[in-house]
Amino acid sequence: MKNKVKEILKEAKLKVTPARVALLGIFSAKCQPMSADNVIAKLKRTKIDNVTVYRTLASLEKANIIQRVDLRKESVYFELSNHHHHHFVCTSCGVVEKLPKCNVGQIISKSLKQSKRFSIVRSHSFELFGLCKTCA
Amino acid sequence: MKNKVKEILKEAKLKVTPARVALLGIFSAKCQPMSADNVIAKLKRTKIDNVTVYRTLASLEKANIIQRVDLRKESVYFELSNHHHHHFVCTSCGVVEKLPKCNVGQIISKSLKQSKRFSIVRSHSFELFGLCKTCA
DNA sequence: AATCTAATTGCAAGTAGATTGCACTTGTAA
DNA sequence: TTACAAGTGCAATCTACTTGCAATTAGATT
Numbered sequence: 445m446k447n448k449v450k451e452i453l454k455e456a457k458l459k460v461t462p463a464r465v466a467l468l469g470i471f472s473a474k475c476q477p478m479s480a481d482n483v484i485a486k487l488k489r490t491k492i493d494n495v496t497v498y499r500t501l502a503s504l505e506k507a508n509i510i511q512r513v514d515l516r517k518e519s520v521y522f523e524l525s526n527h528h529h530h531h532f533v534c535t536s537c538g539v540v541e542k543l544p545k546c547n548v549g550q551i552i553s554k555s556l557k558q559s560k561r562f563s564i565v566r567s568h569s570f571e572l573f574g575l576c577k578t579c580a
Numbered sequence: 581m582k583n584k585v586k587e588i589l590k591e592a593k594l595k596v597t598p599a600r601v602a603l604l605g606i607f608s609a610k611c612q613p614m615s616a617d618n619v620i621a622k623l624k625r626t627k628i629d630n631v632t633v634y635r636t637l638a639s640l641e642k643a644n645i646i647q648r649v650d651l652r653k654e655s656v657y658f659e660l661s662n663h664h665h666h667h668f669v670c671t672s673c674g675v676v677e678k679l680p681k682c683n684v685g686q687i688i689s690k691s692l693k694q695s696k697r698f699s700i701v702r703s704h705s706f707e708l709f710g711l712c713k714t715c716a
Numbered sequence: 717a718a719t720c721t722a723a724t725t726g727c728a729a730g731t732a733g734a735t736t737g738c739a740c741t742t743g744t745a746a
Numbered sequence: 747t748t749a750c751a752a753g754t755g756c757a758a759t760c761t762a763c764t765t766g767c768a769a770t771t772a773g774a775t776t
Contacts, residue, residue: 459772461724480762493726498763514650514705519762532691532698541697547687552708555668555679562668562677565710569650572688574701595743597753616733629755634734655733
């Protein structure tokens with residue numbers, strides 16, 4: 445698993461540093477969106493600084509290894525790009541459920557064709573906000 | 581126009597206050613997503629406080645008169661709920677283009693049916709992030 | 717293996733968007 | 747007209763995140 449992580453980093457031409465290996469390990473283990481705070485909590489026992497977490501998230505995002513997820517929560521969330529999917533978010537209790545799979549490919553390519561000013565789509569958001577059965 | 585705004589507020593059982601009237605006027609005039617900062621700038625010459633802008637945005641959002649738009653910018657954006665549509669965002673220069681219309685209704689109702697834990701969808705996000713022709 | 721260098725990191729301080737406490741004001745229902 | 751819950755302004759505060767800078771390190775080069 446660690447080797448796989450190293451492969452990913454090398455392929456992206458990023459230096460293989462402890463922080464990056466640790467973060468990718470965390471993201472691979474938890475298959476759900478994580479905020480900087482979530483990551484920091486998991487790293488409590490290590491000596492990796494909070495600032496490094498932010499910077500590492502930024503470099504992994506830039507390399508397209510992780511992607512931003514907009515959950516309308518207090519902070520930004522990320523997930524592995526190769527685990528890409530969308531979410532239901534309960535605006536009352538905050539619980540998050542994954543949607544089975546990403547179905548918006550066709551809509552995106554159609555939108556791109558119709559667009560006058562845009563030429564490349566790199567990522568997209570598609571999240572549902574409402575109430576879970578418990579809160580409803 | 582002002583009367584229409586008052587109607588909207590009364591229907592939502594919100595008090596008709598100068599701040600709310602002013603904000604709704606601004607949102608009705610500009611048919612594009614606006615951040616708290618954008619609104620504050622437009623209100624420079626009035627005596628409406630920044631804090632009031634934030635609180636007013638919150639009350640209008642709660643009443644579902646305006647909706648949040650996640651543009652991955654420095655701050656939160658809002659637009660009138662009855663002007664609901666989605667956007668292209670250039671991650672390089674920040675330019676925003678509206679998508680012609682919202683096409684995800686079917687996907688949403690299908691997702692809701694398949695969901696185990698969710699019963700109500702109140703709003704959704706669907707935005708595309710990439711490069712405009714100038715930046716590409 | 718030793719060396720070099722740009723990239724990465726930790727620490728402290730700083731920013732900016734947004735929130736809160738509290739006293740004062742105002743919209744509106746009775 | 748009055749009463750009072752709701753809304754507002756100001757100052758202070760919070761929190762997620764960023765920046766500057768000196769020290770360290772990954773990994774390419776010799």
